[in-house]
Amino acid sequence: MNTPTFRNWQSVQDEVLRRIHAREWPPGELIPNEADLAIEFGCARSTVNRALRSLADSGLLDRRRKAGTRVAAQPIAKATIDIAVIRNEVEEHGATYGYQLISRSVAIPPAPVSGTMKTKAQDKLLHVRALHLADDTAYAVEDRWINTAVVPAAVAEPFDRLSANEWLMQHAPYTHGDIAFSAVQADQQDADVLGVPPLSALFAIDRVTWDTDASVTKVRLLFAPGYKLRTQL
Amino acid sequence: MNTPTFRNWQSVQDEVLRRIHAREWPPGELIPNEADLAIEFGCARSTVNRALRSLADSGLLDRRRKAGTRVAAQPIAKATIDIAVIRNEVEEHGATYGYQLISRSVAIPPAPVSGTMKTKAQDKLLHVRALHLADDTAYAVEDRWINTAVVPAAVAEPFDRLSANEWLMQHAPYTHGDIAFSAVQADQQDADVLGVPPLSALFAIDRVTWDTDASVTKVRLLFAPGYKLRTQL
DNA sequence: AGGACTATTATGTACGCACATAAAAACATT
DNA sequence: AATGTTTTTATGTGCGTACATAATAGTCCT
Numbered sequence: 001m002n003t004p005t006f007r008n009w010q011s012v013q014d015e016v017l018r019r020i021h022a023r024e025w026p027p028g029e030l031i032p033n034e035a036d037l038a039i040e041f042g043c044a045r046s047t048v049n050r051a052l053r054s055l056a057d058s059g060l061l062d063r064r065r066k067a068g069t070r071v072a073a074q075p076i077a078k079a080t081i082d083i084a085v086i087r088n089e090v091e092e093h094g095a096t097y098g099y100q101l102i103s104r105s106v107a108i109p110p111a112p113v114s115g116t117m118k119t120k121a122q123d124k125l126l127h128v129r130a131l132h133l134a135d136d137t138a139y140a141v142e143d144r145w146i147n148t149a150v151v152p153a154a155v156a157e158p159f160d161r162l163s164a165n166e167w168l169m170q171h172a173p174y175t176h177g178d179i180a181f182s183a184v185q186a187d188q189q190d191a192d193v194l195g196v197p198p199l200s201a202l203f204a205i206d207r208v209t210w211d212t213d214a215s216v217t218k219v220r221l222l223f224a225p226g227y228k229l230r231t232q233l
Numbered sequence: 234m235n236t237p238t239f240r241n242w243q244s245v246q247d248e249v250l251r252r253i254h255a256r257e258w259p260p261g262e263l264i265p266n267e268a269d270l271a272i273e274f275g276c277a278r279s280t281v282n283r284a285l286r287s288l289a290d291s292g293l294l295d296r297r298r299k300a301g302t303r304v305a306a307q308p309i310a311k312a313t314i315d316i317a318v319i320r321n322e323v324e325e326h327g328a329t330y331g332y333q334l335i336s337r338s339v340a341i342p343p344a345p346v347s348g349t350m351k352t353k354a355q356d357k358l359l360h361v362r363a364l365h366l367a368d369d370t371a372y373a374v375e376d377r378w379i380n381t382a383v384v385p386a387a388v389a390e391p392f393d394r395l396s397a398n399e400w401l402m403q404h405a406p407y408t409h410g411d412i413a414f415s416a417v418q419a420d421q422q423d424a425d426v427l428g429v430p431p432l433s434a435l436f437a438i439d440r441v442t443w444d445t446d447a448s449v450t451k452v453r454l455l456f457a458p459g460y461k462l463r464t465q466l
Numbered sequence: 467a468g469g470a471c472t473a474t475t476a477t478g479t480a481c482g483c484a485c486a487t488a489a490a491a492a493c494a495t496t
Numbered sequence: 497a498a499t500g501t502t503t504t505t506a507t508g509t510g511c512g513t514a515c516a517t518a519a520t521a522g523t524c525c526t
Contacts, residue, residue: 007480008479009479009480020406021407021444022406023406027403033507043480043481044481044482045481045482046479046481046482046509047479047481049507049508050480052507053508059315063507064489064506065487065488065489065490065506065507065508066487066488066491066505066507067488067489067506068505068507069506069507074317074318074402077410077412078313078314078316079313079314079316080311080312080313080314081311081313082311083310083311083466084307085307088307169307170260173255175250175254176465176466177465177466178463178465178466179310179312179463179464179465180461180462180463180464181436181461181462181463182416182460182462183415183416183417183434183437183456183458184416185433185434199418199432200418200434201416201417201418201432201433201434201435202416203414203416204416223416226415227415227416228413228414228415229413229414229415230412230413230414231411231413232411233316233410233411233412240510241509266475266476267476267477268476276510277510277512278512279479279510279512280509280510282477282478282479283509283510286477286478296477296478297476297477297518297519298476298477298517298518298519298520299474299475299476299517299519299520300476300519300520301475
């Protein structure tokens, strides 16, 4: 048997992938250990490790110390979604980006907002509503609350030219965030802003970002009908 | 200056993250090269490499050979979404999973379907519609087309007890897939099946999986109102 | 000044070794 | 048989070296 040698981790990965797809290593099955594969592939164990670790990261393999490596029984598809700044998203579609501030105020938020942002019920926050346009047609409405205790500089920002979306990206660091995607019916207000019939189905992205344990901002983006979030797996 | 030594790649990563968040290394700025960081952190260059590579994978750093490593100006948030088998998703919420086959037939698909699946216009495909339940209430409708030329064994499957969702996971390998999320209005048929008012906003997942260059299956999942797809970033 | 070639440099990765760590398996003890 | 302890083993990671590769910076020639 003339085994070709696999000199780099990508080719090892490709070969492992081939065996998984070809069902040579069926789902749930234990595969040979790193040391043996290294001998078979004619490379160092660390190279095999790199390849297998990468596949484990993408969910195709389950690895446990001592127990060994097995092909994931249910390859939970891990779709990675890039959430870009809206301007970039629009411009990547070849359209001209536009922005309109709808309202800007400092107010006590409704209870659900202060609840998810973990601010005190009577704390005032900065509330910004704005419209993002692609080629002069409505693309998405942004409804945002900003924790001015965490981002005091935001109080001085008018947000009439530069969207809060972009300003915060540059000025407000965050450590982590929660994000949720859903479908909602347009209420009268949002329908008017977007120029669509009431009760239209809108794609919603809700995001809350945190700096350590304090919320930075909470935003809901409602996209005009037809919007699709695409990715590969 | 008493520099603590960073003995493992995770602690190096944490320190780099801290500097980014603290704006010691602002967005867009070039950071010291691996060799220098290795000296500063008191570890090997490969350890620094591992830490920085991991951060680059998650989009926080931009790295280019010779040009060096810089903090991403626009930290494109990469949200990873786990797309599990529906049964698991339901059971993880602590609910009881139920399944009902609605229809199963072999038919010539409408043009958009054969178009996206790259099958010949007159090729017959297996068409399965089914309902997924959580605690006896409708959770999602599945509308699926299966390429029987690629998965001939599917023809013999009734799909009356085991959903196509699960059966395909076990029997139909795929190399890659496209996925799209959107919001759609429920038509009369889907509204009836889900037991919701017509025109309700439904969360839709459209997925096409491929084995090399042939489509395996195309599925649209419509989730009952209230469904949210959550993740972290 | 402009273009073609060369040197430099930072990241990318391979290798081999060593040791850490988690967890299963074997063994001993009650 | 049930429980606690030790051994074994596969993965996880660190280190230092070497070389590959891409892209910039510099040099030379016209």
